[in-house]
Amino acid sequence: MxxxxxxxxxxxxxxxxxxxxxxxxxxxxxxxxxxxxxxxxxxxxxxxxxxxxxxxxxxxxxxxxxxQPPTSTPPPTTEKSEPRRIEILSDDEPAPEAKPETKADGKPEAVDDLRQQVLKLQEELRRLRQD
Known part of the structure; x- marks a missing residue:
């Protein structure tokens, strides 16, 4: 050994x-x-x-x-970073900091608006299927 x-x-x-x-x-x-x-x-x-x-x-x-020795790069972070969140807003949507208006029943008006849009789209789809 x-x-x-x-x-x-x-x-x-x-x-x-x-x-x-x-x-x-x-x-x-x-x-x-x-x-x-x-x-x-x-x-x-x-x-x-x-x-x-x-x-x-x-x-x-x-x-x-x-x-020449390579330039030093910053050390990698040891923290586990989360992906950056991205919000997609359209012109008719309220800004995130604006509070949505609520009705007397406590539901935001936007929910009712979305429901109305869905109903209109469903009606249009039915009409297109019949044509």
Whole structure:
């Protein structure tokens, strides 16, 4: 059974190996980026869109941006957020802060209006079916 020292040594070598691999991968990616940026700049120079000096500056700027660490993004909120509620109002509906007028029986007038509209629609549907 390997000792604790062997385990620590293997973990250290694993970390060094991973760091080395990541460095190689990053340098390969950076070289590919430089190559692609140089091709783009060469095409633009050939078309006369930019000068050779501007092309060199552009390639250097792209590579330096790629080498910079990414900008920090705000940490995700740990609170469970609910979907935002959306109210759809038409011109003939009262605003949400306005209280609906009520009749003597305690029902809002809007309920009676809706019932009347439903009855009219039902009558029209019956009439259309007969035609």
């Amino acid at each position: 390997p000792g604790f020292g062997d385990l620590v040594q293997k973990a250290f070598y694993l970390g060094v190996g991973i760091a080395s691999y990541a460095g190689e991968k990053a340098s390969t990616t950076l070289a590919e980026l430089r190559s692609q940026a140089q091709k783009l700049a060469d095409e633009m120079v050939a078309r006369g869109e930019i000068t050779a000096e501007e092309a060199k500056r552009m390639v250097d700027e792209m590579v330096s941006r790629a080498q």
